[in-house]
Amino acid sequence: MDFKDAILQFASRVEKLCPQIQTEEATKNALIMPFIQLLGYDVFNPFEVSPEFIADIGIKKGEKVDYAILKDEKPIILVECKHYKENLDPHNSQLFRYFHTTEAKFGLLTNGITFRFYTDLVTPNKMDEKPFFEFKITEIRDNEISELKKFHKSYFDLESITNTASELKFLNEIKTLLANEMISPSEDFVRYFAKKTYPSVVTAKVLEQFTPITKKAFNLLMNDTINDRLKTALNAEVQNEEPLTSDSVDTETITEKSLIVTTEEEKEAFFIIKAILRQKVDSKRIVMRDAQSYCAILFDDNNRKTICRLNLDGKKKTIEIAAADKKFIKTEIQGVDDIYTLSDSLNEAVSLYL
Numbered sequence: 001m002d003f004k005d006a007i008l009q010f011a012s013r014v015e016k017l018c019p020q021i022q023t024e025e026a027t028k029n030a031l032i033m034p035f036i037q038l039l040g041y042d043v044f045n046p047f048e049v050s051p052e053f054i055a056d057i058g059i060k061k062g063e064k065v066d067y068a069i070l071k072d073e074k075p076i077i078l079v080e081c082k083h084y085k086e087n088l089d090p091h092n093s094q095l096f097r098y099f100h101t102t103e104a105k106f107g108l109l110t111n112g113i114t115f116r117f118y119t120d121l122v123t124p125n126k127m128d129e130k131p132f133f134e135f136k137i138t139e140i141r142d143n144e145i146s147e148l149k150k151f152h153k154s155y156f157d158l159e160s161i162t163n164t165a166s167e168l169k170f171l172n173e174i175k176t177l178l179a180n181e182m183i184s185p186s187e188d189f190v191r192y193f194a195k196k197t198y199p200s201v202v203t204a205k206v207l208e209q210f211t212p213i214t215k216k217a218f219n220l221l222m223n224d225t226i227n228d229r230l231k232t233a234l235n236a237e238v239q240n241e242e243p244l245t246s247d248s249v250d251t252e253t254i255t256e257k258s259l260i261v262t263t264e265e266e267k268e269a270f271f272i273i274k275a276i277l278r279q280k281v282d283s284k285r286i287v288m289r290d291a292q293s294y295c296a297i298l299f300d301d302n303n304r305k306t307i308c309r310l311n312l313d314g315k316k317k318t319i320e321i322a323a324a325d326k327k328f329i330k331t332e333i334q335g336v337d338d339i340y341t342l343s344d345s346l347n348e349a350v351s352l353y354l
Contacts, residue, residue, distance in 0.1 A: 003152060004145050006038055008282075011137045014113065015354060021112075024083040028066065031112025032081050035137070040153030041069055048153075053078070053102075065098050071156070075104040082111040099127035105158060106151075113137060117151075119165050132169035139279060182218045190214050223275070223340070230271035230283075262290045265312050269319075269336040273297050273308065276343045277350050286350075294320075305353045307346065312336070322349040 001009070017030050033043045041048045053068035053075065067079035080095040082088060088109055095107045095118065107118040107127055116131035135144040147168065150161050181189045187207060194202045194210040202210075270288040277286055287301040295312070299305035309320040309328065317335070320328040321342060331342060339346075 003038075003149050004142070007137075007140065007145050007148065010034060010038060011140055014138055018084055018113075021084055024081065027084045027112045028081050031084060032067075032079070032110060035110075035112070035115075036067065036069065036079070039069075039148075039151055047073065050075075063098065063101075065095075065102075068102070068104065075102050076156070076158070077106045077108055077151070078102060078104045079108045079110065082109075084112045086111050088114055088116060096127045096129075100125050105162070119162065121166050121169060128169075130169070130173070132165040132172070134172065182215065182222075185211055185214045185218075193217075223272075223337075226275040227268065227271045230274055231267075262288075262295065263312065265336055266290065266295045266310055269295075269310050269312065269339060270297060272336055272339045273346060276340070276346050277307075280347055280350055281354070299350055299353045307349045307353075321345045322352060324352070 014031060021027055021030055036049060037043050043049045048070055050068045050070055051066065053065045054063070065078045066081040068075040069077040069079065078095065078098055080098070088111055095109050099107050099118070099120075105119060109116045109118070109131075114136050115134065117133040118127050118131050120126055120128060121132060122128050133144075133147055135141075135148070140148075147164075149155055150157070150164070190207055190210050191202060193214050194206055198206055198210070200206075266288070270286075274283045274286045277283070281299075285300050286307070287298045289296045289298055289301070289303070293311075295310040296303070297307045297310065299307055306322055306328075308322060311318045311320075317333050318330050319333055319339065319342065320330045323329050323345075329345070333339065
Protein backbone atom coordinates (compact mmCIF):
# COMPACT_ATOMS: atom_id res chain seq x y z
CA MET A 1 0.00 0.00 0.00
CA ASP A 2 1.47 3.34 -1.00
CA PHE A 3 1.54 6.43 1.23
CA LYS A 4 -1.57 8.05 -0.27
CA ASP A 5 -3.68 4.92 0.13
CA ALA A 6 -2.46 4.45 3.71
CA ILE A 7 -3.39 8.04 4.62
CA LEU A 8 -6.84 7.79 3.00
CA GLN A 9 -7.52 4.47 4.72
CA PHE A 10 -6.55 5.99 8.07
CA ALA A 11 -8.71 9.07 7.36
CA SER A 12 -11.75 6.86 6.72
CA ARG A 13 -11.27 5.21 10.14
CA VAL A 14 -10.91 8.41 12.14
CA GLU A 15 -14.60 9.41 12.27
CA LYS A 16 -15.57 5.89 13.29
CA LEU A 17 -13.04 5.91 16.14
CA CYS A 18 -13.88 9.34 17.58
CA PRO A 19 -17.11 8.41 19.45
CA GLN A 20 -15.10 5.90 21.52
CA ILE A 21 -12.37 8.40 22.44
CA GLN A 22 -13.00 10.00 25.81
CA THR A 23 -9.62 11.33 26.93
CA GLU A 24 -6.50 13.04 25.60
CA GLU A 25 -4.52 9.87 26.24
CA ALA A 26 -7.01 7.89 24.15
CA THR A 27 -6.65 10.50 21.39
CA LYS A 28 -2.89 9.90 21.39
CA ASN A 29 -3.26 6.12 21.24
CA ALA A 30 -6.05 5.95 18.65
CA LEU A 31 -5.25 8.89 16.37
CA ILE A 32 -1.85 10.49 16.86
CA MET A 33 0.45 7.52 17.37
CA PRO A 34 -0.96 5.73 14.28
CA PHE A 35 -0.46 8.96 12.32
CA ILE A 36 3.20 9.19 13.38
CA GLN A 37 3.55 5.53 12.42
CA LEU A 38 2.19 6.35 8.94
CA LEU A 39 5.03 8.86 8.59
CA GLY A 40 7.40 5.90 8.83
CA TYR A 41 8.56 6.35 12.42
CA ASP A 42 8.51 3.49 14.93
CA VAL A 43 6.49 4.83 17.85
CA PHE A 44 7.83 2.04 20.04
CA ASN A 45 11.45 2.88 19.34
CA PRO A 46 12.70 5.66 21.70
CA PHE A 47 15.51 6.44 19.24
CA GLU A 48 12.87 7.51 16.70
CA VAL A 49 9.91 8.71 18.80
CA SER A 50 10.44 9.95 22.32
CA PRO A 51 7.25 10.32 24.42
CA GLU A 52 7.19 12.93 27.17
CA PHE A 53 10.29 14.57 25.71
CA ILE A 54 11.90 16.93 28.23
CA ALA A 55 12.14 20.56 27.04
CA ASP A 56 13.36 22.59 30.01
CA ILE A 57 12.47 26.29 29.91
CA GLY A 58 14.86 28.53 31.82
CA ILE A 59 14.55 27.84 35.51
CA LYS A 60 11.50 25.65 34.90
CA LYS A 61 12.74 22.09 34.78
CA GLY A 62 10.89 18.99 33.70
CA GLU A 63 8.75 20.68 31.03
CA LYS A 64 7.67 17.97 28.63
CA VAL A 65 6.42 17.76 25.06
CA ASP A 66 4.04 14.91 24.27
CA TYR A 67 6.31 13.50 21.57
CA ALA A 68 9.56 14.34 19.84
CA ILE A 69 10.37 12.71 16.51
CA LEU A 70 14.13 12.13 16.40
CA LYS A 71 16.80 11.84 13.76
CA ASP A 72 20.36 10.95 14.77
CA GLU A 73 19.15 11.19 18.38
CA LYS A 74 18.18 14.84 17.93
CA PRO A 75 14.60 16.18 17.82
CA ILE A 76 13.41 17.27 14.37
CA ILE A 77 9.66 17.59 15.07
CA LEU A 78 7.98 18.38 18.39
CA VAL A 79 4.42 17.10 18.72
CA GLU A 80 1.92 18.63 21.13
CA CYS A 81 -1.37 16.72 21.46
CA LYS A 82 -4.87 17.67 22.58
CA HIS A 83 -8.18 15.84 22.87
CA TYR A 84 -9.86 15.52 19.49
CA LYS A 85 -12.75 17.79 20.56
CA GLU A 86 -10.47 20.61 21.71
CA ASN A 87 -9.98 23.81 19.73
CA LEU A 88 -6.28 24.15 18.99
CA ASP A 89 -6.13 27.96 18.94
CA PRO A 90 -5.56 28.52 22.69
CA HIS A 91 -2.65 26.06 22.76
CA ASN A 92 -0.24 27.62 20.29
CA SER A 93 1.72 29.35 23.05
CA GLN A 94 2.48 26.05 24.80
CA LEU A 95 4.24 24.62 21.76
CA PHE A 96 5.77 28.07 21.23
CA ARG A 97 7.50 27.83 24.62
CA TYR A 98 8.95 24.42 23.87
CA PHE A 99 10.13 25.25 20.35
CA HIS A 100 13.03 27.59 21.09
CA THR A 101 14.50 25.39 23.85
CA THR A 102 15.26 22.46 21.52
CA GLU A 103 17.00 21.87 18.19
CA ALA A 104 13.75 20.89 16.50
CA LYS A 105 13.01 22.83 13.33
CA PHE A 106 9.32 21.96 13.19
CA GLY A 107 6.43 21.91 15.63
CA LEU A 108 3.22 19.93 15.15
CA LEU A 109 0.09 20.86 17.08
CA THR A 110 -2.74 18.38 16.70
CA ASN A 111 -5.93 17.00 18.18
CA GLY A 112 -5.83 13.99 15.88
CA ILE A 113 -8.26 15.63 13.43
CA THR A 114 -6.55 18.93 12.60
CA PHE A 115 -2.79 18.97 12.07
CA ARG A 116 -0.84 22.25 12.17
CA PHE A 117 2.85 22.39 11.23
CA TYR A 118 4.96 25.34 12.41
CA THR A 119 8.49 26.56 11.86
CA ASP A 120 10.51 29.80 12.24
CA LEU A 121 10.07 31.67 8.96
CA VAL A 122 9.64 35.13 10.52
CA THR A 123 12.34 35.10 13.22
CA PRO A 124 15.05 32.41 13.48
CA ASN A 125 14.59 30.02 16.45
CA LYS A 126 11.24 31.59 17.29
CA MET A 127 8.16 29.65 16.26
CA ASP A 128 5.79 31.53 13.95
CA GLU A 129 2.35 32.42 15.25
CA LYS A 130 0.70 30.92 12.16
CA PRO A 131 1.26 27.42 10.78
CA PHE A 132 2.80 27.08 7.33
CA PHE A 133 0.87 23.86 6.68
CA GLU A 134 -2.51 22.82 8.04
CA PHE A 135 -5.06 20.16 7.12
CA LYS A 136 -7.93 18.09 8.50
CA ILE A 137 -7.29 14.37 8.16
CA THR A 138 -10.99 13.72 7.48
CA GLU A 139 -10.96 16.18 4.56
CA ILE A 140 -7.40 15.76 3.30
CA ARG A 141 -6.79 16.57 -0.37
CA ASP A 142 -4.32 15.10 -2.82
CA ASN A 143 -2.07 18.18 -2.78
CA GLU A 144 -1.98 18.07 1.03
CA ILE A 145 -0.98 14.40 0.97
CA SER A 146 1.90 15.33 -1.34
CA GLU A 147 3.09 17.98 1.13
CA LEU A 148 2.65 15.63 4.09
CA LYS A 149 4.74 12.98 2.36
CA LYS A 150 7.77 15.28 2.70
CA PHE A 151 7.65 14.63 6.46
CA HIS A 152 7.84 10.86 5.95
CA LYS A 153 10.98 9.31 7.36
CA SER A 154 12.03 8.05 3.92
CA TYR A 155 11.75 11.48 2.28
CA PHE A 156 12.48 13.88 5.13
CA ASP A 157 14.90 16.55 3.99
CA LEU A 158 15.24 19.60 6.22
CA GLU A 159 16.40 21.96 3.48
CA SER A 160 13.70 20.87 1.03
CA ILE A 161 10.85 21.33 3.53
CA THR A 162 12.24 24.68 4.73
CA ASN A 163 12.43 25.95 1.16
CA THR A 164 8.79 25.07 0.46
CA ALA A 165 7.49 26.13 3.88
CA SER A 166 7.58 29.83 3.00
CA GLU A 167 5.69 29.28 -0.24
CA LEU A 168 3.11 27.10 1.53
CA LYS A 169 2.61 29.69 4.26
CA PHE A 170 1.86 32.54 1.87
CA LEU A 171 -0.12 30.30 -0.49
CA ASN A 172 -2.43 29.27 2.36
CA GLU A 173 -2.80 32.85 3.58
CA ILE A 174 -3.74 34.07 0.08
CA LYS A 175 -6.23 31.20 -0.28
CA THR A 176 -7.82 32.20 3.02
CA LEU A 177 -8.01 35.85 1.95
CA LEU A 178 -9.60 34.93 -1.38
CA ALA A 179 -12.10 32.64 0.34
CA ASN A 180 -13.07 35.45 2.72
CA GLU A 181 -13.39 37.91 -0.16
CA MET A 182 -15.66 35.50 -2.03
CA ILE A 183 -17.96 35.20 0.99
CA SER A 184 -17.87 38.85 2.02
CA PRO A 185 -16.01 41.11 -0.44
CA SER A 186 -14.15 44.00 1.19
CA GLU A 187 -14.43 47.56 -0.06
CA ASP A 188 -10.89 47.54 -1.50
CA PHE A 189 -11.55 44.27 -3.30
CA VAL A 190 -14.81 45.51 -4.84
CA ARG A 191 -13.23 48.87 -5.74
CA TYR A 192 -10.48 47.11 -7.74
CA PHE A 193 -12.98 45.37 -10.03
CA ALA A 194 -15.33 48.34 -10.17
CA LYS A 195 -12.51 50.58 -11.44
CA LYS A 196 -11.67 48.00 -14.11
CA THR A 197 -15.24 47.75 -15.41
CA TYR A 198 -17.27 50.83 -14.42
CA PRO A 199 -17.03 53.61 -17.06
CA SER A 200 -17.20 56.54 -14.62
CA VAL A 201 -16.14 57.62 -11.12
CA VAL A 202 -16.53 54.86 -8.51
CA THR A 203 -18.66 56.39 -5.77
CA ALA A 204 -19.98 54.85 -2.56
CA LYS A 205 -23.23 54.09 -4.34
CA VAL A 206 -21.35 52.31 -7.14
CA LEU A 207 -19.42 50.24 -4.58
CA GLU A 208 -22.69 49.25 -2.93
CA GLN A 209 -24.01 48.16 -6.32
CA PHE A 210 -20.85 46.24 -7.24
CA THR A 211 -20.49 44.31 -3.96
CA PRO A 212 -23.17 41.67 -4.72
CA ILE A 213 -22.15 41.66 -8.39
CA THR A 214 -18.53 40.87 -7.47
CA LYS A 215 -19.60 38.12 -5.10
CA LYS A 216 -21.91 36.59 -7.72
CA ALA A 217 -19.21 36.77 -10.40
CA PHE A 218 -16.79 34.80 -8.24
CA ASN A 219 -19.41 32.16 -7.46
CA LEU A 220 -20.27 31.78 -11.14
CA LEU A 221 -16.60 31.49 -12.05
CA MET A 222 -16.05 28.76 -9.46
CA ASN A 223 -19.19 26.88 -10.50
CA ASP A 224 -18.26 27.05 -14.19
CA THR A 225 -14.74 25.81 -13.46
CA ILE A 226 -15.97 22.89 -11.36
CA ASN A 227 -18.65 21.94 -13.88
CA ASP A 228 -16.19 22.04 -16.79
CA ARG A 229 -13.80 19.73 -14.98
CA LEU A 230 -16.57 17.31 -14.00
CA LYS A 231 -17.92 17.25 -17.56
CA THR A 232 -14.46 16.43 -18.86
CA ALA A 233 -14.12 13.63 -16.31
CA LEU A 234 -17.58 12.23 -17.08
CA ASN A 235 -16.97 12.32 -20.83
CA ALA A 236 -13.74 10.41 -20.29
CA GLU A 237 -15.64 7.80 -18.26
CA VAL A 238 -18.27 7.43 -20.98
CA GLN A 239 -15.62 6.99 -23.69
CA ASN A 240 -13.94 4.27 -21.65
CA GLU A 241 -17.13 2.27 -21.18
CA GLU A 242 -17.26 -1.05 -23.04
CA PRO A 243 -20.05 -1.37 -25.66
CA LEU A 244 -22.98 -3.63 -24.82
CA THR A 245 -23.05 -7.05 -26.50
CA SER A 246 -25.72 -9.71 -26.77
CA ASP A 247 -23.73 -11.77 -24.26
CA SER A 248 -23.68 -9.07 -21.60
CA VAL A 249 -27.38 -8.13 -21.39
CA ASP A 250 -30.66 -9.67 -22.45
CA THR A 251 -33.24 -8.16 -24.79
CA GLU A 252 -35.50 -7.04 -21.93
CA THR A 253 -32.66 -5.06 -20.34
CA ILE A 254 -31.84 -3.38 -23.65
CA THR A 255 -35.48 -2.41 -24.18
CA GLU A 256 -35.75 -0.98 -20.66
CA LYS A 257 -32.52 1.02 -21.03
CA SER A 258 -33.59 2.38 -24.39
CA LEU A 259 -36.48 4.13 -22.66
CA ILE A 260 -34.12 5.94 -20.31
CA VAL A 261 -32.74 9.22 -21.55
CA THR A 262 -30.28 11.11 -19.35
CA THR A 263 -30.82 14.78 -20.13
CA GLU A 264 -28.17 17.50 -20.14
CA GLU A 265 -29.96 19.08 -17.18
CA GLU A 266 -29.68 15.85 -15.18
CA LYS A 267 -25.97 15.64 -16.03
CA GLU A 268 -25.45 19.23 -14.94
CA ALA A 269 -27.30 18.56 -11.68
CA PHE A 270 -25.07 15.52 -11.13
CA PHE A 271 -21.95 17.66 -11.68
CA ILE A 272 -23.19 20.22 -9.15
CA ILE A 273 -23.93 17.56 -6.51
CA LYS A 274 -20.48 16.01 -7.01
CA ALA A 275 -18.90 19.44 -6.63
CA ILE A 276 -20.82 20.12 -3.40
CA LEU A 277 -19.95 16.76 -1.84
CA ARG A 278 -16.33 16.75 -3.00
CA GLN A 279 -15.21 18.49 0.22
CA LYS A 280 -16.66 15.64 2.28
CA VAL A 281 -16.01 12.53 0.19
CA ASP A 282 -14.05 11.48 -2.88
CA SER A 283 -16.11 12.57 -5.90
CA LYS A 284 -15.57 9.14 -7.50
CA ARG A 285 -17.87 7.69 -4.83
CA ILE A 286 -20.79 9.80 -6.07
CA VAL A 287 -22.57 7.94 -8.87
CA MET A 288 -25.57 8.73 -11.07
CA ARG A 289 -28.04 5.97 -11.90
CA ASP A 290 -30.85 7.06 -14.19
CA ALA A 291 -34.27 5.40 -14.33
CA GLN A 292 -37.53 6.06 -16.17
CA SER A 293 -39.25 7.77 -13.26
CA TYR A 294 -36.33 9.64 -11.68
CA CYS A 295 -32.56 10.06 -11.68
CA ALA A 296 -30.87 8.74 -8.53
CA ILE A 297 -27.57 9.97 -7.09
CA LEU A 298 -25.98 7.15 -5.09
CA PHE A 299 -23.09 6.78 -2.69
CA ASP A 300 -20.63 4.04 -3.70
CA ASP A 301 -23.02 3.02 -6.51
CA ASN A 302 -25.23 1.35 -3.90
CA ASN A 303 -28.99 1.71 -4.34
CA ARG A 304 -29.38 1.34 -0.57
CA LYS A 305 -27.28 4.49 -0.17
CA THR A 306 -29.32 6.97 -2.14
CA ILE A 307 -28.21 10.56 -1.53
CA CYS A 308 -31.01 12.15 -3.54
CA ARG A 309 -33.47 11.65 -6.38
CA LEU A 310 -33.88 14.13 -9.19
CA ASN A 311 -37.07 14.68 -11.15
CA LEU A 312 -36.32 17.33 -13.74
CA ASP A 313 -38.45 16.18 -16.68
CA GLY A 314 -41.85 17.59 -15.69
CA LYS A 315 -43.12 21.14 -15.36
CA LYS A 316 -42.28 21.01 -11.66
CA LYS A 317 -38.64 20.20 -11.01
CA THR A 318 -37.95 18.53 -7.66
CA ILE A 319 -35.11 17.03 -5.67
CA GLU A 320 -35.68 14.53 -2.86
CA ILE A 321 -32.80 14.43 -0.38
CA ALA A 322 -32.23 11.55 2.04
CA ALA A 323 -32.82 12.29 5.70
CA ALA A 324 -32.79 10.28 8.92
CA ASP A 325 -35.12 7.30 9.41
CA LYS A 326 -34.95 6.41 5.69
CA LYS A 327 -37.11 9.40 4.77
CA PHE A 328 -36.69 11.77 1.84
CA ILE A 329 -37.39 15.48 1.92
CA LYS A 330 -38.76 16.81 -1.36
CA THR A 331 -37.93 20.35 -2.46
CA GLU A 332 -39.19 22.14 -5.56
CA ILE A 333 -36.50 23.95 -7.53
CA GLN A 334 -36.66 26.40 -10.41
CA GLY A 335 -33.45 25.15 -12.01
CA VAL A 336 -30.32 23.15 -11.26
CA ASP A 337 -28.49 26.19 -9.82
CA ASP A 338 -30.94 26.06 -6.89
CA ILE A 339 -29.20 22.84 -5.83
CA TYR A 340 -26.34 24.95 -4.46
CA THR A 341 -28.73 26.31 -1.81
CA LEU A 342 -29.27 22.74 -0.57
CA SER A 343 -25.58 22.07 0.11
CA ASP A 344 -26.05 21.50 3.85
CA SER A 345 -28.86 18.98 3.30
CA LEU A 346 -26.80 17.08 0.71
CA ASN A 347 -23.78 16.94 3.04
CA GLU A 348 -26.00 15.68 5.84
CA ALA A 349 -27.42 13.04 3.48
CA VAL A 350 -24.03 11.63 2.52
CA SER A 351 -23.01 11.67 6.20
CA LEU A 352 -25.71 9.06 6.81
CA TYR A 353 -23.53 6.55 4.96
CA LEU A 354 -20.14 7.40 6.43
